[in-house]
Amino acid sequence: MKFGPVPLSRAKGAVLAHSIGLEGQRLRKGRTLTAGDIAALDAAGIAEVTVAALDESDVDEDSAAAALADALAPDPAALGLKIAAPFTGRVNLHATQAGILRLDADALHAINRVDPSVTIATLPDARFVAPRTLVATVKVIPYAVPADVLNRAIAAAQPESLYVAPVVRDTADLILTEVPGMKPSLLSKGQAAVEARLATLGVTLASVRTVPHDTDALADALGEGGAALTLILGGSATSDAADVGPAAVEAAGGHLERFGMPVDPGNLLFTGQLNGRPVIGLPGCARAPALNGADWVLQRVVCGQDPTPDEIAAMGVGGLLKEAPIRPQPRSRGPVTARAPKVAVLLLAAGAARRMEGRDKLLEPVDAEPLLRRQAERALASGAARTVVVLPPDRPERAAALEGLDVRTVIARDAAEGMGASLRRGVLALDDDVDAALVMLADMPEIDTPHIDRLIAAFSPDDGREIIRSTSADGQAGHPVLFGRRYFESLAQLGGDQGARSIVAEAGEHLVDVPLDGVAAITDLDTPAQWAAWRKARGEG
CATH class of the missing domain: 3.90.1170.30 (Pyrimidine nucleoside phosphorylase-like, C-terminal domain)
Structure with missing residues (x-):
């Protein structure tokens, strides 16, 4: 690869190394420069650009x-x-x-x-x-x-x-032991904390028993459980491998694997086996919601990744979980973990198809099924979390074409007003946890699942990429277009035949163009002649 500045005459087909702002548009770094880009740069008086030119290898x-x-x-x-x-x-x-x-x-x-x-x-x-x-x-x-x-x-x-x-042990028995004079609130607090821990792991608490803090009583209770694992939360801390909890496991016919772990809080945990099922003796800190060593062990055990004694010993590096005294305030929550954005496809299928001479273009057969169903299936096969199809009130055949598909349908009773009305209805139907909406026109037969996934991959609000617009391979703007949640309010205010062009035009640096193969992003079929030409190009006669 050759990297460096080149004159515009040598820049076509190279990758732009640094973003350049032009009047009315911004060429982002990483863009493969087209003839249109070169013309725009030349018109702006830019004589050379820094690019990466790929070698054959x-x-x-x-x-x-x-x-x-x-x-x-x-x-x-x-x-x-x-x-x-x-x-x-x-x-x-x-x-x-x-x-x-x-x-x-x-x-x-x-x-x-x-x-x-x-x-x-x-x-x-x-x-x-x-x-x-x-x-x-x-x-x-x-x-x-x-x-x-x-x-x-x-x-x-x-x-x-x-x-x-994955989680393979999804049920647990909990045994609480009580000592004389113990407040009942400690028992209920302990049960609630353990139940909450298990819920975050997708594990159900199958039974809860309370017994005296006594080896024989605890051993009897251990023999009664039938869940995938057993948890013990003692009324008194386990102080030795021969103490009540570990001794009860052995008295019930099981064996102790390890007592103590190099994680603080969590030092007094013990692990064992009984009848082929794991037993975990929880430390007293498990009554509080804060992270402790028992969490690390429990997370592994419910997933069938039972830690060996050596693996527990290795938890000491990084195992000091207590607050450092120099911290201005205690931790309020765990680390923020990145997640995949939840994107919904808005498949707009409420148009009147007035130019089709009495035929419904969305019911035209493509690959042996109606176009609308085919495009809905492509959306469902993508990484989008859900697909919402906006339909008109007077085309029951379109709804019938979607029968059996896991899509949500929305009726745009004002669909005759134009695309703005359909967009508005679709956005208002989205759930509150949706991060972005990918607006897809149902009459564009060349849009496929990989195109949708590429647009979703480009969406990154943290990096300022909040509107993702498809273009043809040579840079012509088209569809689909993805909008981040911050634009939902504006989309919901659209009306009539007002599309989202005004929103895109004002997006500035938040707009990213993503080229799709060939002319997929600009191919929509509105007339019988266009359909005939498209079918001929596909070799259908």
Whole structure:
């Protein structure tokens, strides 16, 4: 790859290295310069630009990042992962299920040692994650890398060097012990705290029993449980491996695995086995909601990743969880974990199709099914969290075409007013937890699932990318267009035939153009003649 300033005459097809603001538009870095871009730069009096020009042996940043991510997770669903579409040389991997993230640190280090241009970053090993949590990101730093560098990184990748182990023990028995003079509120407080902990892990509390703090009574209670694991919260702290809790496990026919752990708070935890099921003796700090060593053990155990004594011993590094005295205030919550944005597709299908000479263009057969159903299926197959289809009140055939699909339909009773009315109805129907809406026109047959995923991958409010607009390969603006939540209020105020062009025009640096293959972003079919020409181009006669 050659990097540096070049005259405009040599810039076409190269990658723009630094963003340039022009009147009415902004060319962002990473953009492949088109003839239209060159003309705009020339009109602005810019004689040269800094670009990256790829050699024949180079692999562009997006293709390289995608190839490495695929090598790390060749069957992502089986690993509890979802691979996002590449954008700006980055591919994010998200959890698809709750569970423990497991890493092969040596394999990941080997990738990062191949070359500084190819990287992978992850959350820590054994972190409990929720669905949609960002667990890893592959980033190719320059605009392209030599093929041999990429091949060495792929060779270093191990297919199971990262995965999410799901929750496999989803029920638990809780045994509380009480000592003379113990306040009943301590028992209820302990039960509530444990129940809340389990709920965050997707585990149900199957039974709760309260017995005296006595070895025989506790042993009898241990023999009665039938859940996947048993938790003991004693009325008195466990002080020795021969104390009441550990002794009761052995008296019931089980065995003690470990007493004590190098995590504070949480030192007085013990673990054991009884009838093939794990038993965890919780430390007294488990009555409080703050993070403690028992959380780390419990998270692993419910996911079938039972920690060995050596693994518990290794928790000491990083295991000082108490507040440092120099902190101005205690921690109010855990670290903020990035998650995949929740994007809804708004499939606009309320148009009147007046130019179709009596035919309904959205019911035209494409690949042996109505166009509307086909495009809804493509939206459903994407990384979008849900699909909302906006329909007119007088076309029941369109609703029938969607039968059996997991879409939400919204009737735009004022659809005759124009696209603005459909947009307004669709946005108002979105749930409060939706981060962005991808507005997709149902009469654009060349828009496919990978296009939708590419637009979603480009959305990043933290990086100022809040409106993502599709363009043709040569830079002509088109559809779909994705809008971040901050624009929902403006979209909900649209009316009549007023589309969202005014919102896009005022977006400034928050607007990012994403080129799609060929003319997919600008191909809509409004007349029988256009349909006939399109079918002929597809080889349908």
